[in-house]
Amino acid sequence: MPAKTGKQYIERVDKAKANVWINGEQVTGNVSEHPAFKGVMKTQAALYDMQHDRDKKDYMTYVSPTTGNRIGTSFMQPKTKEDLEMRRKMMQEWARYNNGMMGRSPDYINVGMMAYGAAADMFGKQDEMYAGNMENYLEYCRENDLSLTHTLINPQVNRGVNTAQLPDPYIAARIKEKTSEGVIIKGARLLATQGGITDEIMVFPSTLLKQSEEENPYAYAFSIPNNTPGLKFICRESFDYGKSNFDHPLGSRFEEMDTIVVFDDVVVPWDRVFSLGDVETCNEAYNASNAVVHMTHQVVSKNIAKTEFILGTLQLMAETINIGQYQHIQEKISEVIIGLETMKAYVTASEANAKMDQWGTMTPEFAPLNVARHYFPKLYPRFTEIMQLMGASGLMAIPNEADFHSPIRSDLDKYLQSANGDAYNRVKLYRLAWDICISAFGSRQTLYERFFFGDPVRMASALYNGYDKQEYVDRVKEFLNRSEEVVESK
Numbered sequence: 455m456p457a458k459t460g461k462q463y464i465e466r467v468d469k470a471k472a473n474v475w476i477n478g479e480q481v482t483g484n485v486s487e488h489p490a491f492k493g494v495m496k497t498q499a500a501l502y503d504m505q506h507d508r509d510k511k512d513y514m515t516y517v518s519p520t521t522g523n524r525i526g527t528s529f530m531q532p533k534t535k536e537d538l539e540m541r542r543k544m545m546q547e548w549a550r551y552n553n554g555m556m557g558r559s560p561d562y563i564n565v566g567m568m569a570y571g572a573a574a575d576m577f578g579k580q581d582e583m584y585a586g587n588m589e590n591y592l593e594y595c596r597e598n599d600l601s602l603t604h605t606l607i608n609p610q611v612n613r614g615v616n617t618a619q620l621p622d623p624y625i626a627a628r629i630k631e632k633t634s635e636g637v638i639i640k641g642a643r644l645l646a647t648q649g650g651i652t653d654e655i656m657v658f659p660s661t662l663l664k665q666s667e668e669e670n671p672y673a674y675a676f677s678i679p680n681n682t683p684g685l686k687f688i689c690r691e692s693f694d695y696g697k698s699n700f701d702h703p704l705g706s707r708f709e710e711m712d713t714i715v716v717f718d719d720v721v722v723p724w725d726r727v728f729s730l731g732d733v734e735t736c737n738e739a740y741n742a743s744n745a746v747v748h749m750t751h752q753v754v755s756k757n758i759a760k761t762e763f764i765l766g767t768l769q770l771m772a773e774t775i776n777i778g779q780y781q782h783i784q785e786k787i788s789e790v791i792i793g794l795e796t797m798k799a800y801v802t803a804s805e806a807n808a809k810m811d812q813w814g815t816m817t818p819e820f821a822p823l824n825v826a827r828h829y830f831p832k833l834y835p836r837f838t839e840i841m842q843l844m845g846a847s848g849l850m851a852i853p854n855e856a857d858f859h860s861p862i863r864s865d866l867d868k869y870l871q872s873a874n875g876d877a878y879n880r881v882k883l884y885r886l887a888w889d890i891c892i893s894a895f896g897s898r899q900t901l902y903e904r905f906f907f908g909d910p911v912r913m914a915s916a917l918y919n920g921y922d923k924q925e926y927v928d929r930v931k932e933f934l935n936r937s938e939e940v941v942e943s944k
C-alpha cells in the first residue's frame with residue numbers, strides 16, 4: 455500500500471485492540487479515544503497526513519523499489535548524499551511539527567529497521583532463515599507503513615548482577631521454549647515509549663549491555679504485533695491531563711507514554727525471529743548494521759528542531775517582559791544559540807563525510823553524530839535550567855483558560871499584561887515555558903534526553919574505549935623526547 459494516512463494509522467491501532475493497562479484498568483474501547491492517548495495519536499496522525507500533502511510529498515515519500523508505490527521516506531535505503539539530505543528534510547518536517555517533543559515519532563525506528571534490513575545477511579550466521587526473516591520484515595514494515603515501538607532494557611531489579619543471576623530467571627524476558635509454532639518468551643522488558651499506540655514492537659538486544667554466554671536465553675531479536683496474545687503494556691500515569699492546548703500546550707499534544715512490557719508465554723512465530731541464542735550477533739547487531747548511525751542521524755536532526763523551539767521560546771520570553779537587554783540574559787540565550795549551531799554542524803559534517811557502507815547504504819559519518827548524542831543530554835537539562843532562571847515567578851503566575859473566562863478576567867488583564875502584549879498571550883507563552891521546564895511532561899522530556907539512548911556513564915566508557923587515542927599519545931611522547939638545540943643569541 456502507499457504511505458498511510460493519519461486516519462489509517464488510527465483505524466489500524468484501534469482495530470488491533472492491544473492489551474494496554476493504565477490506572478488499574480484495561481483499555482477496552484478505542485485507544486485513540488482514551489484521554490491518555492487521544493492527543494498524541496491525533497498528532498501522530500497529522501505526521502502521517504503530511505506524507506500526502508501536495509507540497510511535501512516529493513520528499514516525505516519516495517518510490518518503493520519493489521511495488522512502485524510512494525512510501526514513507528524514513529524507510530528509504532539512502533544511496534547518495536542527496537538521499538540522506540532528503541531523509542533529513544523529511545525527519546525535520548515531522549520534528550518541527552512536534553517541536554522535537556516526540557522522541558519516538560515513527561522515523562526513529564524506521565531508519566533503524568532500514569539498516570537492519572539492509573544488513574540482513576549478518577543475522578544469518580547460525581541459520582539463513584533469520585537473514586530472510588529480517589529482509590522480509592523490513593519489506594513488510596516499509597510497504598505497510600508500520601509504526602513500531604521497541605524495548606531493549608531488562609527490569610531494573612538488581613544492576614549488580616547479570617541478567618542470568620536474577621532471583622527468578624523469568625524476570626527479564628527470556629526464551630522459555632521452542633515449539634513448531636515458534637519461540638515462547640516469558641518475562642518483562644522496559645521501557646517501550648509509544649507502547650500502546652503503535653502497530654508492532656521490536657524486541658532487540660540492548661545496544662550497550664554486552665551479553666555473556668551465560669545470558670544466552672536472553673539473547674534474541676524479534677518483532678511482533680502489539681496485539682499478540684500474552685503481550686501486555688503497563689502504562690505509567692498519563693501526563694496529558696485532558697486540558698486544553700492553552701492550559702497544557704505540550705502535554706495535550708505530544709504525550710507519548712512509556713510502558714513496561716510483559717510477555718506471558720508469548721509465541722513469536724518463526725518468521726518473526728531474527729536471531730536466537732546467538733550472543734555474538736546480538737552484541738554486534740546495532741553497530742555492525744550501522745542502525746546506530748542512522749538512528750543517531752534521526753535523533754540529532756530531531757534535536758535541532760527541539761533546540762530551535764527552545765531558542766524561540768526563550769527569546770519570546772525575553773521580549774515579553776523586556777529583559778533582553780541584560781547581559782546575563784543575552785549570555786544565557788547565546789548558550790542555546792551555540793548549542794543549536796553545534797548540533798547543525800554535527801549533522802552537516804556527518805552528511806558531507808557520508809560513505810557507502812558494506813551493506814550498500816549511504817551512511818553518515820558516525821563520529822560527529824556520536825559526539826552529538828553524548829553532548830545533547832548535557833545541553834538539554836541546561837536549556838530547561840535557563841528557562842527557569844529567565845522565567846522565575848512568571849512560570850507560576852499562570853492562571854488557566856477557565857480563569858480568563860471568569861469574573862476575575864479584569865484582574866488578569868491588568869496584572870498579567872506584559873511589556874508588549876496582553877495578559878492572555880503572555881500567560882499562553884508562560885504556560886508553554888512551564889510545560890517545557892516544570893510540568894511532569896517537561897520533566898520527563900529532560901529525563902528522556904538524559905537516558906533514552908542508554909546510560910550516559912556507560913556510553914561515555916564506550917566512547918572512551920572505542921576512540922583511537924594512540925596517535926595523540928604518540929605525538930605527545932614524540933614531543934617529550936624531542937631534543938632541540940638551544941641557540942644562544944649573541
Ligand SMILES: Cc1cc2c(cc1C)N(C[C@H](O)[C@H](O)[C@H](O)COP(=O)(O)OP(=O)(O)OC[C@H]1O[C@@H](n3cnc4c(N)ncnc43)[C@H](O)[C@@H]1O)c1[nH]c(=O)[nH]c(=O)c1N2
Nearest residue numbers: 604605606607613644645646647901902905906908909911
Ligand atoms: C523517558 C524514557 C523513555 C525511554 C527510556 C528511558 C526513559 C527515561 N528507555 C530506557 C533507556 O534505554 C534506559 O533508561 C537507559 O538505557 C538506562 O537504563 P536504565 O534506565 O535501566 O538505568 P540503569 O538501571 O542501568 O541505571 C541506573 C543508575 O545506575 C547506574 N549504573 C547501573 N549499572 C551500572 C554499571 N554497570 N556501571 C556504572 N553505572 C551503572 C547508572 O549510571 C544510573 O545512574 C527506553 N528503552 C527502550 O528500549 N525503548 C524505549 O522506548 C525507551 N524509552
Ligand SMILES: O=C(O)Cc1ccc(O)cc1
Nearest residue numbers: 606660661662663907908
Ligand atoms: O541499548 C541500550 O542499552 C539503550 C538504548 C535503548 C533504546 C534505544 O532506542 C537505544 C539505546
